Amino acid sequence: MSVFVNKHSKVIFQGFTGEHATFHARDAISIGTQVVGGVTPGKGGTTHLGLPVFDTVAEAVAATGADVSAVFVPPPFSADALMEAIDAGIKVAVTIADGIPIHDMVQVQRYRVGKDAIIIGPNTPGIITPGECKVGIMPSHIYRRGNIGIVSRSGTLNYEATEQMTALGLGITTSVGIGGDPVNGTDFVTVLRAFEADPETEVVVMIGEIGGPQEVAAARWAKDHMTKPLIGFVAGVAAPAGRRMGHAGAIIASEADTASAKMDAMEALGHYVARNPAHIGQTVLEAMRKQGIAIR
Amino acid sequence: MNIHEYQAKELLQSFGVPVPSGSVAYNSTQASQVAEELGGNRWVVKAQVHAGGRGKAGGVKVVSSLDEVKKAADAMLGSRLITHQTGPEGSLIQRVLIEQASTIRDELYLGFIIDRASQRITLIASSEGGMEIEEVAKTHPEKIITEIVDPAIGLRDFQCRKVATAIGLKGKLMPQAVRVMKAIYRCMRDNDALQAEINPLAIVGGDDDLRLMVLDAKFNFDDNALYRQKTITEMRDLQEEDPKEVEASGHGLNYIALDGNIGCIVNGAGLAMASLDAITLHGGKPANFLDVGGGASPEKVTNACRIVLEDPNVQCILVNIFAGINRCDWIAKGLIQACDSLKIKVPLIVRLAGTNVEEGRKILKESGLTFITAENLDSAAEKAVAIVKG
Numbered sequence: 001m002s003v004f005v006n007k008h009s010k011v012i013f014q015g016f017t018g019e020h021a022t023f024h025a026r027d028a029i030s031i032g033t034q035v036v037g038g039v040t041p042g043k044g045g046t047t048h049l050g051l052p053v054f055d056t057v058a059e060a061v062a063a064t065g066a067d068v069s070a071v072f073v074p075p076p077f078s079a080d081a082l083m084e085a086i087d088a089g090i091k092v093a094v095t096i097a098d099g100i101p102i103h104d105m106v107q108v109q110r111y112r113v114g115k116d117a118i119i120i121g122p123n124t125p126g127i128i129t130p131g132e133c134k135v136g137i138m139p140s141h142i143y144r145r146g147n148i149g150i151v152s153r154s155g156t157l158n159y160e161a162t163e164q165m166t167a168l169g170l171g172i173t174t175s176v177g178i179g180g181d182p183v184n185g186t187d188f189v190t191v192l193r194a195f196e197a198d199p200e201t202e203v204v205v206m207i208g209e210i211g212g213p214q215e216v217a218a219a220r221w222a223k224d225h226m227t228k229p230l231i232g233f234v235a236g237v238a239a240p241a242g243r244r245m246g247h248a249g250a251i252i253a254s255e256a257d258t259a260s261a262k263m264d265a266m267e268a269l270g271h272y273v274a275r276n277p278a279h280i281g282q283t284v285l286e287a288m289r290k291q292g293i294a295i296r
Numbered sequence: 297m298n299i300h301e302y303q304a305k306e307l308l309q310s311f312g313v314p315v316p317s318g319s320v321a322y323n324s325t326q327a328s329q330v331a332e333e334l335g336g337n338r339w340v341v342k343a344q345v346h347a348g349g350r351g352k353a354g355g356v357k358v359v360s361s362l363d364e365v366k367k368a369a370d371a372m373l374g375s376r377l378i379t380h381q382t383g384p385e386g387s388l389i390q391r392v393l394i395e396q397a398s399t400i401r402d403e404l405y406l407g408f409i410i411d412r413a414s415q416r417i418t419l420i421a422s423s424e425g426g427m428e429i430e431e432v433a434k435t436h437p438e439k440i441i442t443e444i445v446d447p448a449i450g451l452r453d454f455q456c457r458k459v460a461t462a463i464g465l466k467g468k469l470m471p472q473a474v475r476v477m478k479a480i481y482r483c484m485r486d487n488d489a490l491q492a493e494i495n496p497l498a499i500v501g502g503d504d505d506l507r508l509m510v511l512d513a514k515f516n517f518d519d520n521a522l523y524r525q526k527t528i529t530e531m532r533d534l535q536e537e538d539p540k541e542v543e544a545s546g547h548g549l550n551y552i553a554l555d556g557n558i559g560c561i562v563n564g565a566g567l568a569m570a571s572l573d574a575i576t577l578h579g580g581k582p583a584n585f586l587d588v589g590g591g592a593s594p595e596k597v598t599n600a601c602r603i604v605l606e607d608p609n610v611q612c613i614l615v616n617i618f619a620g621i622n623r624c625d626w627i628a629k630g631l632i633q634a635c636d637s638l639k640i641k642v643p644l645i646v647r648l649a650g651t652n653v654e655e656g657r658k659i660l661k662e663s664g665l666t667f668i669t670a671e672n673l674d675s676a677a678e679k680a681v682a683i684v685k686g
Contacts, residue, residue, distance in 0.1 A: 020591075020621060075520060098590070101521035102410055103488055109415045110447045125620050137590075137621040139650040154566015159618040159650055160673060167672075180565055183415045209566055212412045238554075238572040238582060242381075246550045246565025246587040248520065249412070254430070259573070276577050277570035278674030 002129035002174040003149065003194035003201070004092050004118065005068055009133045012066040012090075013038040014057065014073050014081050017048050020096075020137065021072035025049055028070075028134040036064035057081075057088035070126065070135045071095040078122060079104035082185075086117045094135045095121035095185070102248070105183040112185070119185025123247065124177035125155035136177065146171020146296050148284065149195035151188060152207035153180050153214075153247070157235055157277070161207055164281025169295055170288075173201045180209070180247030188218035196226045202293050203229050205284055210236035210259050211251045219266040229291050231272040231284050234259040297517045299531045300344040302393040304513035307527075311483040313476055315510045318395030320344065327369035328362045330394040337361075338397035341368040345387035346536045348428075348514065349379035355389070358397055365394060390535060398509055403496035404463055405429055406477065408484045410491075411444065417484065419443040419451065419477065423463040425496035451481040465508075469499065472508045487528055488521030540603060547599040548589055556581025558680050559604035559613035559642070561597070563588050563622050571616045574673050580681035583610045590621040597630025602638055612643045614680040616673060617650070624648045624656025632663045643668055643683050647676040 005011075011028065013021045016038020026049065029035050037052040037060055044055030054060040057069065069090045073081040075097045085093040100122045112119060120127055126136015130143040142159060144166045152158040155177050162175065176191045178184055188206060195201045204226070208215035215234055222230045236259040239245050241252040252258055267273045274283035288295060299307075305315040317334050321327035331339045343355030350356055355377045357368040369392050376386030403425035411418035421441045424432045433440055441462040445451045453474050460466075460473035476497070484492045493514040501507045522529045534542055544551035550565070554572075558580050562568035565587050572582040584607065588600050604613055617627045627648065634640060647670040648656045660667050668683075670676035 076523065099520040101488055101524075102490060102518050103485060103521065106410065106416060106447050139620050142650065152566070154564055154569075155620060156562075156564025156568075156618045157566030157570050159620060160567055160570065163618070163649060164672070182412050183410065207566070209569060214412070217413075235566050235569040235573060238576040239569055239585070240552075240554065243552055245552065245569050245585055248518075250565055250569070276574065276674075278574050278577075278672065278677065 001198050001200040002132065003191070003198050004120070004174065004176065005127055005133040005135055006129050007032060007034070007132040009068045010034050010036045010064060010066045011068045011070060011133065011135055012036060012057070012060045012064065014069055014071045014085065016040050016053055017043060018072055021070070022049065024137050027140055031134055031140045032131060033133045033135070036066050057084045057090065061088045061090065066090065068092045068135055069094070073097065075099035075101070079108050082108050082119055083111050086112060086115055090117060092118050092120065094124065094126045095119065096124060096126060096137055098123040100181065102181070102183050105181065109183060109185070118190070120176060121179040121185060123181045124179035125158060127174065127176050129174045130172060138175070142166055143175060144171040146173070147200060147202040147293070148172045148205060149198065149201040149203070150175045150205045150207070151191040152177055153209050153249070154207065154235065157207055160277065161205060161233070161280040165284055168281045168285050170281065170284060171296060173198060180249055182212060182249035188214050189221045192218055192222055192226060196228060201228065203231065203284065203288055205231045205280070207280070208232065208234045208262060209247065209250050210234070210239050210245065211249050211253065211257050213256065215262045216256070216265045219269045219271055222271065223269045229272060229287050231274065231287050232263065232266040233274040233277060233280050234262040235277060297519055297522065297528070297532055298346045298536065299515050299528070300346065300391065300533060301342065301512060301514070302344055302391070303531045304515045305510065307487070307515070308480065308483060308510055308513055311479040313479045313483070313510055314508060316395040316398055318393055320391050320393055321369060322391055324366045324369040324373060327392055327394050328366040331362055331365040334394065334396050336396045339365050340395045340397050341365060341372065342393040342395065343372045343377050343389045344391040344393055345377050345382070345389060347377070347379045347381040347387050349381055350377065353377050353379040355379070388535065398498060398500040398511065400498045400500060402499040404499070405432070406480065406494040406497045408480060408492045414444050416447060417445045417481065419445065419455070419459060419481070421459045421463050429495065445481065451478055469506055469508060476508055488518045488525050489515050490518050491516040540606060544586070544603050548596060549600055549603065550587040550589065551603055552585040553607065554582050554584050556583045557609045557611045557684050559583045559607065559610040560616070561586050561588060561600045561604060561613060562616045563590070563592060563618065567616065567618055571614065571673065571677065574677035575614065575680060578677045578681040580677070580684060583607050592622050592627060592630065594626055594630035594633050597627055598634040598637060601634035601640065605638065605640065605642070610642060612645060612680055612683045614676055615644060615646045616676055617648050619650035619652065622650070623652045624650065625652045625659055628656040628659035631667070632659065632665060635665050645670055645676055645680045645683070647671070647673065
C-alpha cells in the first residue's frame with residue numbers, strides 16, 4: 001500500500017507539452033507510472049510521448065479515466081488549472097509551480113470545499129510511491145521502497161532526508177511534499193492521517209521549517225491520533241526573525257514560528273526529533289530500533 | 297513588497313477610506329509649502345521609512361508653525377532613523393509626509409491578514425490602538441477580535457457590525473466602521489496585499505461630528521502577484537531595500553545577508569536553511585542565505601558566486617546542491633565558469649547530489665581546478681567550518 005498515489009493511479013499532465021512536464025513525464029513512465037495522456041489547450045487531438053493530448057481536463061478524464069493530475073502550468077494560470085482538474089473529477093492534483101499568488105490559492109481552497117479532491121502543493125516537488133507512481137519533479141532514483149512515510153514542506157530537504165535514509169538501507173512507502181507556500185492544498189495533518197491509515201507505513205517522518213503553526217498542530221494531532229512513531233525535523237534554527245527565507249511561508253513572525261520552538265514542542269509531545277539536518281536518517285534508524293520496527 | 301505610509305494612505309483614499317489631508321515632500325521648502333497649502337495651524341511631520349516604531353524613534357513631530365514644519369523636515373531629511381526594526385545603522389529618511397494634525401479622541405486597531413490556519417482573509421480588530429498589536433495580544437488577549445472572511449462571499453455588513461460593536465464603535469460611528477472595514481478588505485483583495493494594518497484608526501472630531509480616520513497604515517504585498525499589480529509595483533522604493541538583495545532577485549536568486557564568514561549557495565529554500573543550520577551546529581557562522589532556485593543555469597550560478605563574494609567577510613563558499621528539477625552538470629559548469637571569470641580566491645566546498653550527479657562530479661574533476669568535494673551535508677558543513685577556523 002501507499003498513500004494518495006499507487007500503481008493503479010491514472011495520471012495526466014496539465015501543461016503536458018512543456019519542457020519540464022515532458023522531462024518528468026518520461027521519468028515517471030520509466031519508474032512504472034501509468035501516464036495516460038495530457039492537456040494543453042489548443043493542442044487537443046495531437047499526441048505527445050506517444051500519448052493523447054486533450055484541450056480540456058474534462059475530455060482527458062472522459063477518454064482515459066484519469067484520476068490524478070500533475071499540474072505543470074505557470075503560476076499565473078495554476079489556480080485556474082487546479083479548479084479545472086477538480087471540476088473534471090480528478091481526485092489528486094499536484095501543483096508544482098513556485099510563485100502562485102496567495103489570493104489565488106485562497107480561492108482554490110474555497111472552491112475545493114465539499115468536493116472530493118486533494119491538492120498537493122503548490123511549490124512542491126510532488127508525490128512519489130517508489131516503483132509505482134511519481135507525480136512531480138523529484139529525482140526518482142534516490143527513492144527506495146520500504147515502510148517509512150515522509151512528508152515535508154521543502155523539496156530539496158525532502159531529497160536530503162531521503163538520501164540519508166536510503167544510505168542507511170531505509171526505504172519509504174510514499175513521499176509527499178506539501179510545499180513551501182503559506183496557503184497550501186494539503187496540510188501535515190491530512191498526510192499524517194493517511195499514513196496512519198496505511199498498513200504498509202510503519203514510521204512517519206515530518207520535515208518542517210520556520211513560520212506558521214502547521215508543524216506544532218500536526219505534532220499535537222499525532223499525539224492524540226497516531227499509533228505510529230513520528231520523527232520530526234524543522235529547518236531554520238539559524239534563520240533571522242522577520243525575514244522571508246526563500247519560501248513564501250518561511251518567515252518568523254513570532255516566537256512560536258522559530259525552528260527551536262517547534263522542535264521543542266514536538267519533543268514535549270513525545271515525538272522523536274532530529275536536531276541536526278545531517279542526522280535525520282540516523283534519528284529515524286534509532287527510533288525504529290527503539291520501537292522494534294523492522295528495517296525494510 | 298512594502299510601501300510607504302503616504303502611498304498606503306493614497307491607496308486607501310482611492311477606496312474611499314478617510315485619511316488626513318496631507319502630501320509627501322522631498323525637501324524642507326516643499327514641506328512648508330505643503331503645510332501652507334493644507335492650511336490650519338497644527339501639522340504632523342512624519343518620516344517616511346518602511347520600518348515600524350517611527351514615533352518612539354523621533355520620526356513623528358507635531359508642530360504649530362510653518363517655520364517649525366521646515367525645521368522638523370530639515371532635521372529629518374537626510375538623517376538616519378533608528379527604530380527597533382531598522383537595526384543599529386537605521387534607515388535614511390528621503391521623504392516626509394506633512395499632514396494636518398487631528399484632535400484624537402480615541403485610538404483603535406484594524407488589521408487584515410491571510411490567516412494560515414483558516415487559509416482565509418481574517419479581520420483583526422481591537423479597542424486598544426496606537427500600540428503594537430502583539431503587545432495587546434500578550435497583555436489583553438480578550439481585547440483581540442477576529443472575524444474570518446469567506447472568499448466566495450466577501451466581508452458582509454453584519455460581520456463588520458459585530459466587530460464594530462466588540463471594539464466599542466456605536467451610534468454614528470457604526471455605519472462608518474462598516475464602510476471603512478469593507479473598503480480596506482476590497483483594497484487588500486484587489487491589490488493582492490498579504491497584510492493591511494491600520495494602527496491607529498482614530499476617532500476624531502467634535503461631539504456632534506465624530507469621524508473615523510486612518511492615522512497610520514502599513515501594507516505588505518504578494519511579490520508573486522506583482523505581475524498583475526502595476527500601480528503597486530510602481531510604488532516600490534528600492535532605496536528601502538538591500539541593494540544586494542535587489543540585484544540578486546533581478547537574477548532570479550534569493551539572497552539574504554547574514555553576519556558570518558561562510559558563503560552559501562544552495563538550491564531550495566528548505567535545504568538552504570538546513571545548510572545554515574548544519575554550519576551553525578558545527579560551530580561556524582553563515583555569511584548569507586542564497587537559494588539559486590530551480591533550473592539554475594551556469595550564468596545563474598556565476599551570478600550567485602559573484603553576489604556572495606561581494607561580501608568581504610566571506611572566507612569560503614559552501615555549495616550544496618540536491619538537484620531535482622536542477623541538473624548537477626549545469627551547476628558544475630557554472631562553478632567552473634565562475635572560477636574562471638571571477639578569479640575566485642576563496643576555497644569552494646562542493647556537495648552535489650541528485651539529477652545528473654555523476655556528470656556533474658566528472659566535470660568538476662576534469663576541470664583541473666581545486667574544488668573541495670563533500671559526499672554529504674554533514675561533511676560539507678564540517679569542511680567549511682574547518683577552513684574558516686584554520
